[in-house]
Amino acid sequence: MDNVAYITLDIAPLTREAFEPFGDVIETEGAKHFTINNGNTERYHDLARVDVSPDVGHGRTLINIFAAQPLEYPLDVKMVERHPLGSQAFIPLEGRPYLVLVAEAGDEPVDPKNLRAFLAQGNQGVNYLKGTWHHPVLALNEAQNFLVVDRGGEGNNCDEFYFGEDGGIVLAKPNELTNK
Ligand SMILES: NC(=O)N[C@@H](O)C(=O)O
Numbered sequence: 001m002d003n004v005a006y007i008t009l010d011i012a013p014l015t016r017e018a019f020e021p022f023g024d025v026i027e028t029e030g031a032k033h034f035t036i037n038n039g040n041t042e043r044y045h046d047l048a049r050v051d052v053s054p055d056v057g058h059g060r061t062l063i064n065i066f067a068a069q070p071l072e073y074p075l076d077v078k079m080v081e082r083h084p085l086g087s088q089a090f091i092p093l094e095g096r097p098y099l100v101l102v103a104e105a106g107d108e109p110v111d112p113k114n115l116r117a118f119l120a121q122g123n124q125g126v127n128y129l130k131g132t133w134h135h136p137v138l139a140l141n142e143a144q145n146f147l148v149v150d151r152g153g154e155g156n157n158c159d160e161f162y163f164g165e166d167g168g169i170v171l172a173k174p175n176e177l178t179n180k
Pocket residue numbers: 081088134135136137158
């Protein structure tokens with residue numbers, strides 16, 4: 001990588017508050033909860049806003065598993081995508097940390113200055129609001145399965161935005177994870 005100005009994205013811890021402009025964090029910490037099943041189960045309730053645009057193209061909810069392979073880091077970020085007709089949630093199934101790269105919903109072009117990177121812990125899921133720009137799933141170190149809740153139905157539900165060849169956006173692996 002030469003003669004291009006690069007920005008190495010800061011990576012922040014994933015918190016509900018910090019992620020609020022982009023969607024929801026699916027975790028028990030700080031969630032509304034109550035006891036059910038005669039006292040032997042705690043329900044962490046209504047954690048994410050699922051939106052499948054049911055009135056558009058017969059939108060319906062899909063439950064999927066994404067078996068994600070880790071990418072090579074530092075990652076040269078080429079693109080982000082958005083789902084204009086539905087939300088999309090990722091819940092890690094192996095309890096390992098992963099990265100999340102987002103920008104608020106809005107028109108193209110996506111300004112690299114508006115990108116925000118987060119380190120998600122293995123007990124945190126994310127739910128992107130409809131239209132939130134995001135990088136495809138970013139597993140770290142080793143393959144990880146994710147439960148994914150998103151939208152099925154008719155109509156285009158995936159717009160991609162490519163940063164220019166000299167985009168110069170780098171996502172490095174967080175230090176605490178480099179030697180694992
Ligand atoms: N294309 C697809 O279903 N995956 C992406 O939406 C993603 O966010 O990983």
